[in-house]
Amino acid sequence: MNIPPAYVLALSGILFAMGVLGVMIRRNAIVIFMSIELMLNSANLVLIGAARAMAPAVEALRGHVFVFFVIAVAAAEVAVGLALIVAIFRTKGTIDVDEVSSLRG
Amino acid sequence: MLWSEAAQAEGLFLYAPWIVVLPVIGLILNLLFGRRMGERFVSIVACSAVASAFVIAVLQFLALQGHPEGATVHVADWITIGTLSAPWALKIDTLSATMMLMVTGVSTLIHIYAVGYMHEDVRFQGDPGRYTRFFVFFNLFVAAMMILVTADNYLMMFVGWEGVGLCSYLLIGFWYEKGEGGIGNALAGKKAFITNRIGDFGFLIAMFLIFGTAGSLQFDQVFHWVEGHGLASAGVVTAITLFLLLGATGKSAQLPLYVWLPDAMAGPTPVSALIHAATMVTAGIYMIARSGPLFEAAAFSSELAALIGAATALFAASIAVGQYDIKRVLAYSTISQLGFMMAAVGLGAYVAGMFHLVTHAFFKALLFLSAGSVIQGVEHGHHHAAHGEEEGEHFDPNDMRNMGGLRTRMKVTFWVYLTGALALAGIPPLAGFFSKDEILADASAESTAVYILLAVAALFTAFYMGRQILMVFFGKARSDAAAHARENPPVMTVPLIVLAGLSIVGGALNLPGVHTLTHWLEHTIHVHASEFNLQVALLSVIFALLAILAAWQLYGRKPLAKGQPDPLRRILGPIFVGMENKWWVDELYGFLFIQPYVRLAHFLAEVIDWRFWHDWFHDSVLGRAFKIFTHWLAGPFDLQVIDAIANGLGTLTQGASARLRVLQTGYVRNYALAVLVGGLLALSYFIFG
Amino acid sequence: MTLDLLLFLGLALIAVLAAAGMLASRDAVYSALFLVLNFLTVAMLYLLLNAAFIAMVQVTVYAGAIMVLFLFVIMLLGTGREVIGGPQRWQPALAVLLVAALAGEILFILLGPAAQMGTEMLAAGPQFGSPASVGRVLFSEYLVPFEVISILLLVAMVGAIVITRVQRRSQS
Numbered sequence: 001m002n003i004p005p006a007y008v009l010a011l012s013g014i015l016f017a018m019g020v021l022g023v024m025i026r027r028n029a030i031v032i033f034m035s036i037e038l039m040l041n042s043a044n045l046v047l048i049g050a051a052r053a054m055a056p057a058v059e060a061l062r063g064h065v066f067v068f069f070v071i072a073v074a075a076a077e078v079a080v081g082l083a084l085i086v087a088i089f090r091t092k093g094t095i096d097v098d099e100v101s102s103l104r105g
Numbered sequence: 106m107l108w109s110e111a112a113q114a115e116g117l118f119l120y121a122p123w124i125v126v127l128p129v130i131g132l133i134l135n136l137l138f139g140r141r142m143g144e145r146f147v148s149i150v151a152c153s154a155v156a157s158a159f160v161i162a163v164l165q166f167l168a169l170q171g172h173p174e175g176a177t178v179h180v181a182d183w184i185t186i187g188t189l190s191a192p193w194a195l196k197i198d199t200l201s202a203t204m205m206l207m208v209t210g211v212s213t214l215i216h217i218y219a220v221g222y223m224h225e226d227v228r229f230q231g232d233p234g235r236y237t238r239f240f241v242f243f244n245l246f247v248a249a250m251m252i253l254v255t256a257d258n259y260l261m262m263f264v265g266w267e268g269v270g271l272c273s274y275l276l277i278g279f280w281y282e283k284g285e286g287g288i289g290n291a292l293a294g295k296k297a298f299i300t301n302r303i304g305d306f307g308f309l310i311a312m313f314l315i316f317g318t319a320g321s322l323q324f325d326q327v328f329h330w331v332e333g334h335g336l337a338s339a340g341v342v343t344a345i346t347l348f349l350l351l352g353a354t355g356k357s358a359q360l361p362l363y364v365w366l367p368d369a370m371a372g373p374t375p376v377s378a379l380i381h382a383a384t385m386v387t388a389g390i391y392m393i394a395r396s397g398p399l400f401e402a403a404a405f406s407s408e409l410a411a412l413i414g415a416a417t418a419l420f421a422a423s424i425a426v427g428q429y430d431i432k433r434v435l436a437y438s439t440i441s442q443l444g445f446m447m448a449a450v451g452l453g454a455y456v457a458g459m460f461h462l463v464t465h466a467f468f469k470a471l472l473f474l475s476a477g478s479v480i481q482g483v484e485h486g487h488h489h490a491a492h493g494e495e496e497g498e499h500f501d502p503n504d505m506r507n508m509g510g511l512r513t514r515m516k517v518t519f520w521v522y523l524t525g526a527l528a529l530a531g532i533p534p535l536a537g538f539f540s541k542d543e544i545l546a547d548a549s550a551e552s553t554a555v556y557i558l559l560a561v562a563a564l565f566t567a568f569y570m571g572r573q574i575l576m577v578f579f580g581k582a583r584s585d586a587a588a589h590a591r592e593n594p595p596v597m598t599v600p601l602i603v604l605a606g607l608s609i610v611g612g613a614l615n616l617p618g619v620h621t622l623t624h625w626l627e628h629t630i631h632v633h634a635s636e637f638n639l640q641v642a643l644l645s646v647i648f649a650l651l652a653i654l655a656a657w658q659l660y661g662r663k664p665l666a667k668g669q670p671d672p673l674r675r676i677l678g679p680i681f682v683g684m685e686n687k688w689w690v691d692e693l694y695g696f697l698f699i700q701p702y703v704r705l706a707h708f709l710a711e712v713i714d715w716r717f718w719h720d721w722f723h724d725s726v727l728g729r730a731f732k733i734f735t736h737w738l739a740g741p742f743d744l745q746v747i748d749a750i751a752n753g754l755g756t757l758t759q760g761a762s763a764r765l766r767v768l769q770t771g772y773v774r775n776y777a778l779a780v781l782v783g784g785l786l787a788l789s790y791f792i793f794g
Numbered sequence: 795m796t797l798d799l800l801l802f803l804g805l806a807l808i809a810v811l812a813a814a815g816m817l818a819s820r821d822a823v824y825s826a827l828f829l830v831l832n833f834l835t836v837a838m839l840y841l842l843l844n845a846a847f848i849a850m851v852q853v854t855v856y857a858g859a860i861m862v863l864f865l866f867v868i869m870l871l872g873t874g875r876e877v878i879g880g881p882q883r884w885q886p887a888l889a890v891l892l893v894a895a896l897a898g899e900i901l902f903i904l905l906g907p908a909a910q911m912g913t914e915m916l917a918a919g920p921q922f923g924s925p926a927s928v929g930r931v932l933f934s935e936y937l938v939p940f941e942v943i944s945i946l947l948l949v950a951m952v953g954a955i956v957i958t959r960v961q962r963r964s965q966s
Contacts, residue, residue, distance in 0.1 A: 030826075056916060078864070
């Protein structure tokens with residue numbers, strides 16, 4: 001499968017930019033979280049692309065291992081983050097981030 | 106045989122530091138334990154300390170037999186700064202050995218005498234603590250004198266010089282609560298100290314000059330320098346020697362600084378004997394003898410010294426003729442004899458001066474101790490007899506007019522006193538004849554003026570000693586106290602006998618022709634053997650006998666009766682009044698120096714210090730300035746400046762925070778935006794920067 | 795245009811469109827579903843890139859577990875539709891501007907340094923990206939991080955439970 005590495009990078013960049021946009025624009029906390037997942041995913045894509053580009057060297061598999069870790073960490077982070085959102089919903093009654101602005105100076 | 110055994114001179118010389126250390130050990134033991142252990146302990150410790158110092162002196166003498174050039178024993182490094190090096194080193198040579206032997210020997214005898222004398226003092230005054238104090242000071246004196254005599258350099262000599270001055274002060278004012286008005290003795294001590302200080306000032310200046318020009322204070326190096334540069338720097342050498350002379354006039358009681366010595370008779374008699382007759386006052390003479398090379402290079406100073414000595418000799422002798430206090434006569438006699446010694450060393454006759462120094466120590470100590478014995482005997486008589494009838498509280502046991510006829514009641518004292526008086530008068534073959542005659546012979550050869558002054562002084566000396574003997578021991582007792590006087594115990598009379606013996610045979614030290622002392626001293630100083638001048642000798646003997654005859658005529662033929670005025674008053678009239686009143690020298694000094702000084706001090710204290718500085722300046726100027734300043738600080742400064750700064754900071758902070766608070770919107774999205782902006786900037790730095 | 799390239803471009807297009815859909819939908823459930831589609835597409839891209847094991851992990855964990863968790867929470871919280879407007883109205887405009895700048899910078903990198911990368915990829919062996927080979931590397935070189943990750947997951951679990959615990963006492 002011969003895919004130019006530049007294309008993978010470009011795709012990843014586009015997905016990353018869209019994730020950033022999501023964090024900025026959306027007001028639903030959960031959707032913001034999902035945009036963050038999108039960003040992590042784009043990073044994974046770069047790692048896999050780089051690993052493929054270094055094949056058949058045995059170090060190339062390091063990229064896969066790294067992605068494995070990223071996915072595991074993402075899972076943990078999602079668990080805790082969603083728990084937080086649930087806790088905030090219980091307290092504030094809303095998950096609109098614009099509503100939880102009581103820390104304003 | 107003994108001398109050859111002592112030939113390990115290096116070994117014996119090394120014992121020299123003990124001559125200082127042993128008296129110090131004695132005084133420390135007495136200081137710590139004396140009061141508790143009592144009179145016996147104190148006396149044994151003190152006398153042993155000095156006696157063992159004498160033994161050390163003898164050892165040094167023996168060592169010098171084998172090595173007459175002497176040795177320097179280095180004890181400790183005291184001062185070493187830059188080029189100045191003043192170690193504590195002992196210079197053992199024939200000159201210092203002479204002094205060591207004389208001082209420790211006479212000191213031992215006087216210590217033994219003092220055991221008896223101060224015991225009587227305890228009986229009369231009733232305070233045993235004084236006994237300890239006396240012997241502590243006495244031992245301290247011996248230690249300081251030893252430091253002075255064995256010094257290797259001018260600075261160490263000055264340490265000893267000051268030390269003996271201190272001990273003199275302490276011992277003169279020993280009975281500090283007695284004397285005129287309750288402070289007379291203390292004032293006498295103060296006078297001694299201050300007058301000595303003026304001399305010490307001279308000594309110090311001389312030391313500074315010596316160090317400045319010769320670059321060292323050690324005798325050997327200084328004298329070596331004088332040999333090389335003496336002619337070239339004649340002015341400086343003259344200045345040095347003049348200041349040294351000032352020091353010597355202070356310590357050795359010459360004109361004009363002799364006034365302390367008569368007042369110093371307020372101290373106990375052993376003190377007068379030891380310090381003010383035999384040892385401390387001779388320190389000045391010793392110092393000049395030691396500095397011989399310096400004085401030889403400065404003819405003016407030497408001549409001045411000789412003239413001062415001769416003038417002092419005559420002046421003091423004239424005063425002695427008119428005194429009634431038995432110790433005062435001897436005090437002025439001491440000043441006079443010191444004048445003889447000063448004249449001798451001024452003329453360059455160092456041997457003659459040292460010879461007279463040693464013999465004078467013998468017979469003057471003898472005379473003082475005997476006078477003490479007389480005084481003590483009279484006091485005994487006063488206590489046993491009068492009990493307040495005729496004499497009462499104001500009875501003066503020192504006054505010769507209250508004595509008389511003591512020849513029969515105090516036999517031993519009479520004979521030793523007579524021996525001493527004849528020695529002092531210069532009757533052969535007693536010691537005083539040989540030593541005084543050598544000085545007169547040298548004076549006649551060198552300077553007629555000095556010779557004449559000294560000869561007349563010798564005449565007076567014989568006269569007043571005759572007067573004294575006749576008034577005290579002959580005739581009838583003029584008071585009940587004298588009538589009941591009794592002899593003193595052997596502890597006091599035995600040292601007197603020993604000293605009398607020394608006064609008799611002391612002339613053997615330097616008999617004309619044999620010149621033992623001259624040969625002994627020539628290893629250390631420049632000497633010239635003086636020839637025996639028969640003419641001078643005969644003349645002096647004749648004068649002495651004539652003087653004694655005159656005294657007998659006046660006081661012996663018709664002994665003085667109670668209340669009768671002195672016969673000399675009729676003969677000499679106003680001159681006698683002058684003699685009686687010490688030629689009003691103290692009054693003159695008071696008028697010229699002391700009154701103005703006291704007035705100046707009062708002025709400075711009252712007007713300047715209190716009225717000006719304290720009252721006006723302090724209260725008005727400083728006080729008001731301070732008030733104005735503090736008001737300004739509290740008011741305008743504190744409120745307007747400090748508070749403005751403090752409040753201003755607060756306002757500034759509030760304003761800044763109010764403006765910055767806007768950033769804290771509370772919206773998470775804004776924060777995310779900020780993060781993105783930061784990330785973009787970082788990224789652009791990595792790409793473009 | 796080889797088959798690989800065509801396949802890649804097609805999948806890429808779907809991924810981007812799914813992402814756009816996630817951003818645009820008003821309903822949170824729609825957003826979640828669009829994201830699932832995105833993940834699946836990316837998993838296929840992994841397959842294209844010889845990362846078989848990772849592709850499976852992606853599907854299982856990411857699309858299967860994480861997104862399911864998201865959907866659970868969305869259902870639980872029962873969110874309504876998002877209201878447009880409200881405070882911070884200028885935020886979206888500014889965000890678009892900044893993201894455009896970001897995209898510009900990424901493009902710059904692509905056209906600059908990235909252009910020096912070759913277009914050819916070497917052939918990877920059949921075992922490349924297989925579970926066996928990945929496992930070999932994982933359990934030898936990266937054993938310690940592996941253990942640490944497991945502790946991390948434990949901590950996350952405990953944390954989630956603690957955070958969402960109902961405080962009975964304080965409510966009464």
